[in-house]
Amino acid sequence: MQRQALYKVERIAAEDLPVIPVFDGELWYEYNDAHFTGWPTKQNMWMNPAPYTFQAAAIIMDHLKPVS
Numbered sequence: 001m002q003r004q005a006l007y008k009v010e011r012i013a014a015e016d017l018p019v020i021p022v023f024d025g026e027l028w029y030e031y032n033d034a035h036f037t038g039w040p041t042k043q044n045m046w047m048n049p050a051p052y053t054f055q056a057a058a059i060i061m062d063h064l065k066p067v068s
Helices: 002-016 054-063
Strands: none
Touching: none
16 A cells, blocks of 8 residues: 555656756765775765776775774
8 A cells, every 4th residue: 555655656756746956966975984994085085986887896895904
């Protein structure tokens, strides 16, 4: 029953609501440097760490070093 109601809302949104892009090409990610260093930062953006760049995760993990 709940699923059917959501399908109705989804259809209304898809057919009747205008789409206005608010952001274009934003680079969003987060990290915690409590245990590892070497993350791309605003001052040193050596790699695009956004989740949609799935290959970047492996490269970034290869550059991380434990905090001493």
